[in-house]
Amino acid sequence: MKYGLDQSNGLEFGLYTLGDHLPNPSTGERIPASQRLNEIIELSQLAEQAGIDFFSVGESHQDYFTTQAHSVVLGAIAQATEKIKIASSSTIISTLDPVRVFEDFATIDLISGGRTELIAGRASRTRNFELLGYSLRDYEDLYEEKFDLLRQINEHEVLNWSGNFRAPLRDAHILPRPMNGELPIWRAVGGHPASAMKAGYAGVPMFFAALGGPVSTFKNTVDTFRQAASQGGHDPDELPVSMAGFFYPGETTQEALRESYPFFNEGMKKTNGHGFSKQMFAQGADSRSVMNVGSPQQIIEKILYQHETFGHQRYIAQMDFGGVPFEKLKKNIDLIGEKILPEVKKHTKK
Amino acid sequence: MNIVGLAGSKVGSKTRTAMNYVKQSVERQYPEHTFTLIDLGDYDIEFSDGRNYLDYKGDTGYVAQTIMEADAVIIGTPIFQASIPATLKNIFDLLPQDGLEGKIVSMYATAGSDKHFLIPEQQLKPILGYMKAQVVQTYVFLNDKDFLNKEIINDDVFFRLDRLVEDTMVLTDTYQKIKEAEEAKYDF
Numbered sequence: 360m361k362y363g364l365d366q367s368n369g370l371e372f373g374l375y376t377l378g379d380h381l382p383n384p385s386t387g388e389r390i391p392a393s394q395r396l397n398e399i400i401e402l403s404q405l406a407e408q409a410g411i412d413f414f415s416v417g418e419s420h421q422d423y424f425t426t427q428a429h430s431v432v433l434g435a436i437a438q439a440t441e442k443i444k445i446a447s448s449s450t451i452i453s454t455l456d457p458v459r460v461f462e463d464f465a466t467i468d469l470i471s472g473g474r475t476e477l478i479a480g481r482a483s484r485t486r487n488f489e490l491l492g493y494s495l496r497d498y499e500d501l502y503e504e505k506f507d508l509l510r511q512i513n514e515h516e517v518l519n520w521s522g523n524f525r526a527p528l529r530d531a532h533i534l535p536r537p538m539n540g541e542l543p544i545w546r547a548v549g550g551h552p553a554s555a556m557k558a559g560y561a562g563v564p565m566f567f568a569a570l571g572g573p574v575s576t577f578k579n580t581v582d583t584f585r586q587a588a589s590q591g592g593h594d595p596d597e598l599p600v601s602m603a604g605f606f607y608p609g610e611t612t613q614e615a616l617r618e619s620y621p622f623f624n625e626g627m628k629k630t631n632g633h634g635f636s637k638q639m640f641a642q643g644a645d646s647r648s649v650m651n652v653g654s655p656q657q658i659i660e661k662i663l664y665q666h667e668t669f670g671h672q673r674y675i676a677q678m679d680f681g682g683v684p685f686e687k688l689k690k691n692i693d694l695i696g697e698k699i700l701p702e703v704k705k706h707t708k709k
Numbered sequence: 710m711n712i713v714g715l716a717g718s719k720v721g722s723k724t725r726t727a728m729n730y731v732k733q734s735v736e737r738q739y740p741e742h743t744f745t746l747i748d749l750g751d752y753d754i755e756f757s758d759g760r761n762y763l764d765y766k767g768d769t770g771y772v773a774q775t776i777m778e779a780d781a782v783i784i785g786t787p788i789f790q791a792s793i794p795a796t797l798k799n800i801f802d803l804l805p806q807d808g809l810e811g812k813i814v815s816m817y818a819t820a821g822s823d824k825h826f827l828i829p830e831q832q833l834k835p836i837l838g839y840m841k842a843q844v845v846q847t848y849v850f851l852n853d854k855d856f857l858n859k860e861i862i863n864d865d866v867f868f869r870l871d872r873l874v875e876d877t878m879v880l881t882d883t884y885q886k887i888k889e890a891e892e893a894k895y896d897f
Contacts, residue, residue, distance in 0.1 A: 421764075485760045495758050617897035632763050632777060633805060637895045 362476075362543045362564055363444075364599045364672040369704035370662070372695070373413025373675035374406050375448040375603060378426025381682040384625040389682065392425045396432060398685045403436045405689060407443040409696030413675060414440070415448035415478065420487040423630050430463040437471035445471055448566065448603065448675065449480030449547035453501040454491040456525065457509040458533055465537045473538030478566045479506050480547030481554075484631075497524070503557075506546065510563070513541050545601065552583045559587025559598075567671075568603045569649045571639070574668050577602075577649055581669045599672040602665065605643075605650050606676030608694045612644050612653040618687075619652055626681025651676060655698040662703050710881055712739075713779040716748040717786040717797030722859050723819040724785040725750065727851055727870065730861060731783055731817075734874045742878070745779075747772055749796045757802035765803065773803045781813040781881040782842075783874070788820040788828050798836075807841045813884055815845035815877040817870065821853050843884055849873050 364371060376399055382389040390398075403414040414436065418429040426432050429447055436445050445467070450460060460477070468475035481502040482488075488495045504522045511518055512533050521527035545566045546558040558565045565584050569577040585595035605623065609615030624634040643650035644657070649665065651658050662674060676695075679688055712735055716728040725748050735744045752768040762773040776782060786793050801808075814837050818829045829848050837844050849870055855863040 484764065486764055495760060498759070613896065616895075620897045631761065632774075633807070633810075636811075637892045637897070640897075641895055 361597055362599050366672060366707075366709045369707035369709075370666055370671070371412040371601075371673035372700055372703060373415065373444070373601075373673060374402070374411060374679075375415040375417065375675045375677055376402070376426070376679050377417040377419055377448075377677070378424050378429065378432070379419075379626065379630065379680055379682075380425035381423050381626050381629055381680075383682040383684060384621040395425050398688075399426065399432060399679075400435050400439050401685075402679070402688060402692070403440050403443065403445070405692045407440045409692050410700055411443065411692070411695065413444040413446065413673065415446040415476075415675065417448045418451050418487075419484060420490050421484050421630060430460070430467065433464075433467050433475070434470060437467050437475065440471070440474075442474070444474050444476060446476035446545075447478050449478040451482045451487055452479040452505045452509055453481055453498065454487045454493050455505070457505050457512060458525075458528070458531070461509060461512045461533060461542075462535070464542055465535045468537040468539075468542060469535055475537070476543040476545065477509075478545040478547050479509060480549075480566075483549055500524070510544055513537075513544055548580070548584075550580075552580045555580045555584040556587040559584040559589075559593070559595075560591035562588060562591060562593035562598065564599045564601070566601045566603060570604055571635075571643060571648070571650050573647050574649050574665055575647070578668050581671070600669060601673040601675060602649075602669055602671045603675045604677065605652065605680065606658070606678040607652045608655050608658055608678075608691055608699065610654065612657050615652050615654065615657075616641065616644055622681030622683050624681075655694055659699055659702045662699075663706050666703075666707055710742045710780040710885070711778055712742055712744045712877075712881075713776055713782045714744060714746045715776065715782055715784045715797075715800070716746070716750070717784060717800070718789075718794045719750045719796050720789075720794070721787055721819075723851065723853070723856050724787050726856060726859050726861060727817060727819060727866075728783075728785045730867065730870055731785070731874060734871050735783075735878070738871070738874060739878050745775055747775060749800070754796070754799065754803075756799055762804055762808070769803065772800065776800065777804065777808060779812060780885070781815070781877055782809070783877055784814060784816040784833070786816065786818050786829070786833065788818055788825040791825065791828060792832050793828070801836055801840065804840065806839075809837060809840040809842035811884075811888065812842055813845060813877055813881040814842040815848065815873055815880075817849035817851060817873060819851045819853075819856075823850075823852060826850050843880065845873070845876050845880055847873070847876065 380395050406414050416426050416429045416432050464477045518531050546563045548554045548565050548567045588595040607619035628634040644653050714728050716724045718724050732746050755769045855866045
């Protein structure tokens with residue numbers, strides 16, 4: 360399979376952060392932005408040491424976030440790590456210049472020795488449009504045009520291009536070039552099957568964020584992606600799928616729920632205006648739910664069930680949302696490395 | 710508790726006149742609670758463009774956030790072209806899909822004709838249900854003839870609006886207790 364996802368070692372396991380910068384709900388205290396950024400970089404090193412395959416950083420321009428300049432953070436991570444794959448999750452390509460984004464990510468790729476990937480999304484929150492001088496009315500058109508340009512730059516070192524949202528390119532020589540010729544570029548998909556369809560038709564691998572709800576519901580979107588790929592003349596077996604979602608292990612499932620609820624609930628309230636009801640959250644512990652909260656054993660079962668259902672090639676976990684203290688993150692990385700990862704790999708090897 | 714009175718129109722005076730009475734009624738019967746009156750005629754509100762409600766600025770942001778922070782919303786609506794006014798529908802469009810979850814919502818309608826009696830039932834309640842509101846099933850229907858010179862002149866209307874306020878407050882209070890009992894079931 361293209362995109363360097365070797366399944367002979369089993370399902371790839373990664374971590375992702377949106378760089379949220381929220382107070383710890385139990386103390387109400389918020390660490391300085393400098394500390395949060397440095398802890399994210401350190402987290403990537405710890406993830407690498409624990410044998411985690413992938414680490415990615417997202418971009419959000421809302422209040423309570425700190426990795427707006429995510430490519431800068433990824434530059435630091437490229438330098439701080441040696442073998443873990445690194446990526447954006449996601450780059451909001453709609454409000455950036457694809458030429459500049461490619462230059463940044465090709466550079467990160469060269470610094471990292473060819474470990475870099477790019478996940479491009481449309482933004483679920485939209486303050487970046489106003490901040491960077493774009494109209495929300497062009498939400499879809501901006502994304503489609505700029506994502507397509509990004510892919511063309513990736514495929515052609517010299518490019519002639521014209522579109523609606525950027526000055527034309529004439530015999531443009533876009534440098535540097537990534538180490539392996541091309542960067543793996545993914546399309547970020549949220550809840551909408553229509554977005555998955557576009558990825559499939561275009562033959563672009565899909566990064567699919569599934570935050571809460573039954574696994575069976577999200578299966579529909581994954582199927583839609585693969586069907587669209589076939590209809591678009593692509594081989595779905597050659598197009599990887601990555602799943603992304605909330606993750607929080609505890610010694611027992613009850614402990615995981617008890618510890619994680621305030622982080623998710625207060626964090627969602629602050630960033631989205633709407634928390635989780637306990638009723639909904641408690642259902643998240645069920646093995647049929649897509650939310651990977653529970654004891655290590657419960658999480659292993661969930662990930663294997665999800666793998667059986669979706670047939671995805673990579674799972675990435677968001678475990679630092681809502682002001683989780685760094686000590687706890689370290690402990691959770693240990694749980695992943697010692698208990699979760701070996702079992703997941705053992706059962707998903709091909 | 711935070712109670713919001715939402716007068717849903719930029720046109721006419723009857724919806725606002727009735728809302729003024731609702732405000733008096735809440736403040737008289739339940740002085741310990743906060744009542745915020747939002748008359749859409751007093752605000753300049755943008756049409757929804759799909760962004761998260763927290764990202765609107767000015768009047769739009771104020772109105773959306775005030776409603777989202779409410780425990781109960783009492784909606785007053787006129788009937789325009791056999792439906793709710795676009796100004797009111799736009800408020801719903803500004804909010805998240807499940808934006809009324811956990812909130813008690815009650816309503817009254819003012820109309821020029823009794824033929825419009827079922828419009829809140831058939832057109833407003835389905836929206837509230839979709840947005841997961843806890844709806845006070847009984848609503849008050851006011852006819853033009855209940856008003857004169859921006860005053861309510863039908864004593865029956867006062868009684869019915871007082872009962873609407875009481876039903877809303879009793880249900881809000883009860884629902885808070887139900888929610889607390891529900892949440893207490895979980896040991897996290």
